[in-house]
Each structure stands twice: as structure tokens, then as C-alpha cells.
Amino acid sequence: MATTLxxxxxxxxxxxxxxxLPYLVHARDSVSRAALDAASxxxxxxxxxxxxxxxxxxLLQIPPSCTQVEALLALWRLGAQVLLVDHxxxxxxxxxxxxxxxxxxxxxxxxxxxxxxxxRERYELITTRYPGGEPAGSAHRLVQFSSGSTGVPKVxxxxxxxxxxxxxxxxxxxxxxxxxxxxxxLSSTAHSFGLIAGLLHSLAAGVTLVFTPRVSAxxxxxxxxxxxxxxxxxTPFHYELVATAGTAPPLPALRVAVSGGELMAPxxxxxxxxxxxxxxxxxxxxxxxxxxxxxxxxxxRPSVGPPAPGVEVRIAxxxxxxxxxxxxxxxxxxxxxxxxxxxxxxxxxAEIAAxxxxxxxxxxxxxxxxxxxxxxxxxxxxxxxxxxxxxxxVVVHTGTxxxxxxxxxxxxSTVEILRWCxxxxxxxxxxxxxxxxxxxxxxxxxxxxxxxAALRAAEPAPTR
Numbered sequence: 001m002a003t004t005l006x007x008x009x010x011x012x013x014x015x016x017x018x019x020x021l022p023y024l025v026h027a028r029d030s031v032s033r034a035a036l037d038a039a040s041x042x043x044x045x046x047x048x049x050x051x052x053x054x055x056x057x058x059l060l061q062i063p064p065s066c067t068q069v070e071a072l073l074a075l076w077r078l079g080a081q082v083l084l085v086d087h088x089x090x091x092x093x094x095x096x097x098x099x100x101x102x103x104x105x106x107x108x109x110x111x112x113x114x115x116x117x118x119x120r121e122r123y124e125l126i127t128t129r130y131p132g133g134e135p136a137g138s139a140h141r142l143v144q145f146s147s148g149s150t151g152v153p154k155v156x157x158x159x160x161x162x163x164x165x166x167x168x169x170x171x172x173x174x175x176x177x178x179x180x181x182x183x184x185x186l187s188s189t190a191h192s193f194g195l196i197a198g199l200l201h202s203l204a205a206g207v208t209l210v211f212t213p214r215v216s217a218x219x220x221x222x223x224x225x226x227x228x229x230x231x232x233x234x235t236p237f238h239y240e241l242v243a244t245a246g247t248a249p250p251l252p253a254l255r256v257a258v259s260g261g262e263l264m265a266p267x268x269x270x271x272x273x274x275x276x277x278x279x280x281x282x283x284x285x286x287x288x289x290x291x292x293x294x295x296x297x298x299x300x301r302p303s304v305g306p307p308a309p310g311v312e313v314r315i316a317x318x319x320x321x322x323x324x325x326x327x328x329x330x331x332x333x334x335x336x337x338x339x340x341x342x343x344x345x346x347x348x349x350a351e352i353a354a355x356x357x358x359x360x361x362x363x364x365x366x367x368x369x370x371x372x373x374x375x376x377x378x379x380x381x382x383x384x385x386x387x388x389x390x391x392x393x394v395v396v397h398t399g400t401x402x403x404x405x406x407x408x409x410x411x412x413s414t415v416e417i418l419r420w421c422x423x424x425x426x427x428x429x430x431x432x433x434x435x436x437x438x439x440x441x442x443x444x445x446x447x448x449x450x451x452x453a454a455l456r457a458a459e460p461a462p463t464r
Contacts, residue, residue, distance in 0.1 A: 004054050004077075004078070004079030005079075005139075005141075005160040005161075006076040006077075006079055006141040006160045007076060007077040007078065007079055008160075009076075009163065009164055010040075010076050011077075013200065013203040013204050014033060014036075014203070016204060016206065017033065017179060017205075017206035018033070018206075019032060019033045019037065020032055020033075020034065021033050021179075021180075021206055021208065022208045023036055023202070023203065023208060023209065024036065024066055024208075024209055024211070025182070025208055025209065025210045025211070025227060026066075026210075026211045026213070027213060030208075031066055033203070036066070036069065036070065036073070039066075039070045040069075040070045040071075040073040040074045040077065041074070041077070042074075043070050043071055043074035044075075044077045044078055046074075046125075047074055047075060047078055047107075047127070048078060050105070050127050050129070051129075052075065052078055052080055052104075052105060052127075053078050053079060053080070054078065054079035054080075055079060055080070055081065055135045055136045056078070056079075056080045056081065056104055056105060056135060056136070057080070057081045057083065057101070057102075057103040057104045057105070057133060057134065057135060058075050058081070058082055058083065058103060058104070058105045058106070058107055059085055059094070059097070059098060059101070059103040059105070059106040059107070060075065060082050060083065060084055060085065060106075060108075061085040061086075061087055061089070061094060061106070061107075061109070062107070062108060062109035062123055062125075063087040063109055063123065064087070064188065064190070064211075065109070065122075065123055066122070067109060067122055067123040067125065068109070068123075068189065068190075069189070069199060071107055071125060072084070075107070076141060079141070080141070081136035081140060081141050081142075081143060081157075082141065082142060082143065083097070083101055083103055083143040083144075083145075084142065084143065084144050084190055084195070085097065085145070085190070086188065086190045086426065087109070088426045088427060088428065089426045090424060090425065090426060092423070092424050093424070093425070093426060096153065097145060097153060098130070100153065100155065100332055100334070101143070101155060101331070101332060102130075102132065102134045103130060103134075104129065104130060104133030104134065104135060105127060105128065105129055105130065105133065106127070106128045106130065107125055107126070107127050107128075108125075108126050108128075109123030109124070109125065109126075110123060110124035110125070110126050137331075138157060138331065139159045139160070140157025140158060140159055140329075140331065141158070141159065141160055141163075142157065142163060143155060143156065143157050143331065144156050144158075144192065144287050145287075146287050146288075146374055153334065154330060154334045154335040155330065155331040155332045155335075156287045156288050156330060156331070156335070157329055157330070157331045158290070158329065159326070161326075162326070162329075163196065163200070163290075165310065166196055166290035166291060167196070167200060167201055167204050168309075168310075169291055169308045169309050169311070170196070170197055170201045170291065170308075171201070171204065171205065172308075172309040173291075173294050173296065173308060173309070174296065174297075175255075175256050175281065175296030175297060176201065176205070176231075176256075176296065177201075177202065177207045177230060178205055178206075178207070179205055179206030180206065180207075181207055181208070181230040181231065182207070182208045182209075182210050182227050182228065182230060182231075183198070183202060183207055183208070183209055183210065183229060183230070183231040183232070183233060184210045184211075184212070184220070184223055184224050184227070184229040184232045184234075185198040185199075185202075185210065185211060185234075186212070186215070186220065186232070186233060186234035186235070186238045187233050187234055187235060187260055187261065187372065188372075188373075191261075191287075191372075191373070192285060192286075192287050192290060193233070193261060193283060193285065193291075194233070194260075196290060196291075197233060197258075197260070197283065197291065198233055210223055210227045210229055211223070215238070215241075216241070217241045217242050217244070217245035217248075218245070220238065220241065220242050221242055221245060221251075222249070224249075224251050224254065225249040225250070225251060228252075228253040229253060229254060230255050230256065231254070231255065231256040231257070231258070232254065232256070232257045232258070233258050234257075234258075234259060234260075235259060235260065235261040235262065235371060235372030236259055236261070236262055236263075236264045236265065236268055236372070237371045237372060239257070239259060239268050239269070239272050239280055240268045242272070243268055243271040243272045244271070248275060248276070251276050251278075254277075254278050255278065256278070256281065256296050257272065257276075257278050257279070257281065258280070258281045258283050258294070258296055259280050259281070259282055259283065260282075260283040260284075260285070260372070261371075261372030262369035262372055263282065263304075263360060266301070266302070268280070269301070279297060279298050279301075280298065281294070281295050281296040281297055281298040281305075282294070282295050282298060282301070282304040282305065283304075284304040284305075284358070284360065286322075286344075288322075288324070288329040288330075288335075288338075288344055289311075289322045289324065289329075289344060289346075291308045292304075292307060292308060292311055292313065292320075292322055292346075292358070293305045293306060293307050293308060293311070293357075293358045294308055295357075300357045302359060303353065303357040303358055303359040304357075304358050304360060305358070306355070306356045307356065307358065311323075313352065313358065314352075315350060315351065315352055316343070316345075318350075318364070319345055319346065319347060319348060319349055319350065319364050320348050320349075320350035320360075321343045321344060321345055321346065322343070322344045322346060323342055323343055323344075324339070324342060324343070324344050325342045329344070347363060347364045347365045347367065348360055348361075348362075348363060348364065349361040349362050349364050366378045368397040368401075370397075370400075370401065370428055370429075371428055373428045375397075375401065375428065377395040377396070377397060378395075379425075380395045380401065380403065380421070380425065380429055380431065381393045381394065381395045381403075383420075383421060383424045383425055384403055384405055384417070384420075384421070386424075387412060387417070387420050389407050389408050389410070389411035389412045390405050390406070390407055390408075390411065390412065390417070391405075391406045391407060391411075392405065392406040392439070392440045392448070393405045393406075393440075394448050394449070394450055394455065395431065396450060396451075396452045396455065398452045400432040400433070401429070401430065401431045401432055402431055402432065402433045402434075402435065402452070403417065403421075403431035403433070403435065404435045404437060404440060404458075405417060405434065405435070405436055405440075406436075406437055406438065406439050406440050407436055413436070414434040414435070414436055417431075417434040417436075418430070418431065418434055435455070435456075435459055437455075437458055437459060437460070438460065440455075440458070441454055441455065441458045
């Protein structure tokens with residue numbers, strides 16, 4: 001039996017439903033609740049032998065897989081503070097997080113089978129102890145990261161009580177999956193929506209999670225049809241992919257489709273409804289708060305629906321704020337400028353209607369969403385400016401990420417600039433285009449221009 005708050009939560013999640021219920025399904029393979037329970041308990045014994053226990057800090061970087069789920073639950077059973085890192089981050093990015101947070105251990109996945117998305121693949125776990133690492137200084141047991149406006153990552157902590165409260169919110173939201181249903185999960189299990197609405201809510205509710213071998217329209221639709229899924233969780237990218245597929249099987253069991261990570265374009269939602277008879281709902285939240293509002297039907301579009309049960313919101317200075325009375329979610333002083341007096345600034349511009357529904361109007365800072373993942377454009381600029389041959393840099397988002405740079409004489413070419421970024425940034429943060437200008441345009445008071453149209457107009461005319 002677990003002796004930690006987080007361990008008790010994990011035990012409760014498994015104890016809520018019969019062990020023979022399938023929990024993870026991938027292709028024709030499945031893992032029952034009882035099998036995962038036993039596997040995570042065995043893994044916890046191995047970690048315990050490495051001196052990982054209550055309050056230990058562990059950076060966990062494993063591709064989405066059954067191994068990732070086992071390791072995460074095992075570490076939580078021991079009361080460890082888990083720093084959950086996306087497997088796509090480069091070694092340079094991971095080292096930045098390690099220097100910032102000073103974890104005592106790192107657990108990562110070694111070599112495995114064919115696909116990083118394959119939940120039947122087994123990863124060899126490599127545990128490294130870091131001399132000088134520091135134990136947890138707070139009750140937070142889940143730590144995640146989000147780009148910071150200064151280029152320094154924000155370190156965001158969630159307590160066992162916070163996670164349990166969010167699971168209760170999801171259970172109370174109309175339309176969420178219930179025991180015996182199957183959910184096709186396309187969102188990343190390293191990020192809040194996929195982790196809590198997907199993995200943990202399904203474990204709490206007795207729901208079976210289905211995964212695809214590859215992210216393709218054919219694989220997504222085949223998995224949905226063959227497993228008779230009742231719900232689909234993904235990002236706008238996934239829905240756009242399947243809505244435009246050449247052929248599609250009928251999905252008679254599908255009753256709910258929810259998009260998280262970024263707002264859904266109306267034409268994508270309309271195309272999906274026309275093809276499959278189900279509208280795409282919205283789930284809106286932040287890493288700091290968890291779910292803020294969710295409309296599974298959807299019945300409130302273009303709003304994201306009313307606040308989730310127990311969530312209190314307000315508008316201040318045109319931006320949405322969320323009440324977090326139990327203290328700042330930020331660790332290592334990384335984001336305290338966004339939390340004051342029990343309220344968290346989301347930096348999202350929004351309106352709250354008379355009926356309480358929330359309508360988002362766009363970001364109020366440099367944060368953009370690419371394929372459901374948040375990217376801070378200032379972080380990309382910092383990487384570019386670190387190049388010794390680049391004197392100025394501005395990064396804009398025009399559907400894709402584009403970089404405009406000024407270089408010193410004999411400075412790098414666009415190919416070299418993109419290569420520099422690839423070595424230092426995860427793939428989803430990379431500029432798709434790099435433009436080299438003699439000098440970047442500035443406003444009358446000397447500030448760099450950040451409008452894409454003005455930057456394009458400043459490009460030298462092509463030579464003939």
C-alpha cells in the first residue's frame with residue numbers, strides 16, 4: 001500500500017474498477033488495469049532500490065508508450081516529484097531544464113521497437129543519479145514546463161490535491177467518457193490534456209484508451225472504427241487530417257470529439273461534422289491550471305463553453321485570469337510575474353458572456369500554438385541571437401514560424417541558420433523559413449518591427 005499522497009491517489013485510481021478491464025489498447029494488443037498495476041508496482045521496487053523515494057526529484061523523458069505510463073505511475077507511488085519532459089526535446093533543451101531544476105535523478109527510455117508512438121513497444125529504462133541534485137522543496141509531484149517570455153522555461157508544479165480536483169472536474173463535465181467506453185487518444189501524454197483528460201481520467205473512470213501506430217488519417221480512422229471508440233481526443237491538426245481523408249469508414253459509435261491545445265478553425269469542425277455526424281468540442285486550459293472550460297457537444301461555439309465545475313475566472317485588463325487560491329504553481333521563480341493575490345494571468349485575451357461562457361480572442365503575449373504545442377517566439381529569437389554571426393533577430397508566426405535576421409559581414413546563410421536552430425530546438429519550435437536582411441526594420445522610437453507584412457516588405461528585391 002502506498003504511504004504517500006500521490007501514491008494513495010494512484011492506488012485509488014486502480015482500485016475504482018475491476019482489474020480485468022482493458023486499459024491501454026494498441027493495434028491488436030491490450031494491457032489490462034491489473035497488468036499495468038502489477039507492472040508499475042514492480043517498476044517502483046526497482047526505483048526504490050535506486051534510492052528514489054518520497055520527495056526525490058526525477059526528470060522523466062520517455063516516448064509515449066506503455067513504458068512511459070508504468071514509469072510515471074511507479075515514481076508517483078514512491079512519492080517522487082516527477083519532472084515530465086517531452087521526448088522530442090533536444091539534449092541541449094533537456095540540459096537547460098536540468099540546470100534550472102537540479103533534479104537528483106533522470107530516467108529516460110533507451111532503444112526500443114519501430115515507433116515512438118507504439119504503446120506495445122518496450123523501452124529500456126536508464127536511470128542516472130546526478131550528484132548535487134536537490135530534493136523537492138514543495139508538495140508538487142507533477143512538474144511540467146512551458147516556454148517563458150524571457151526565453152527561460154516556466155517550471156510549473158501540480159500537487160496531488162490539484163490533480164485529484166481536476167479529475168473530479170472532468171468527471172463532472174457532461175459528455176466525458178464513462179466506464180466501458182473506448183477513447184482514441186491522439187494528444188501527447190507528456191502534456192496536460194493528454195495526460196490528465198486522457199490517461200488519468202480514463203484510469204479513474206474505467207475507460208479504455210486506444211492508440212494508433214502512426215499519426216496518419218488511415219491509421220486514426222482504422223483504429224476508431226475497429227475499436228468502436230465513443231470519443232476522440234486530439235488537436236486541430238488531427239481533425240484536419242481525418243476530415244480531409246480520401247475515404248473514411250463510418251464511425252457509428254462515435255459520440256464525442258474534443259480538441260485541445262489550440263482553437264479549432266470553424267471550417268475544420270464543419271467538415272468533420274458533415275463527414276462523421278459529430279461536432280468537435282473544445283477543451284481550454286493551461287499547464288498551470290489544468291482544464292478551465294470545456295464544451296464537449298459543442299453547443300456554445302465560438303466560445304469554449306462555461307468554466308469547468310469549481311473553476312472561477314474573471315477578466316482583468318482584457319485578459320482572462322483564473323483563481324488559484326492555494327498558491328503559485330511556479331517553481332524556481334520562473335513565472336511569478338503571472339501570479340498575484342490568488343489569481344493567475346493566462347495571457348489570453350477573452351470575454352465572458354452574461355451566461356458565463358468564455359470566448360477567447362487571441363494571445364496577449366509572444367506565445368503561439370503549433371500543432372497543439374505551445375511555442376514562445378522569444379525563445380526562438382534567443383537561440384538565433386546566440387549565433388555569433390547574427391546581430392538581430394525577429395520571429396513571427398504566420399501559420400508557420402518564420403525568422404528574420406540581420407547578419408554580420410560573412411555571416412551565416414539561411415541553410416546554416418536553420419541548421420543552428422535544429423541543433424538547439426525541438427522540431428516543433430523550428431523556423432520553417434529564415435530570411436536574411438541587411439538590417440531589420442524598426443519603428444520611429446527604435447523598436448524592432450514585428451509585423452510579418454512589414455518584415456516581408458523590407459526584404460531585398462531578388463536579383464535578375
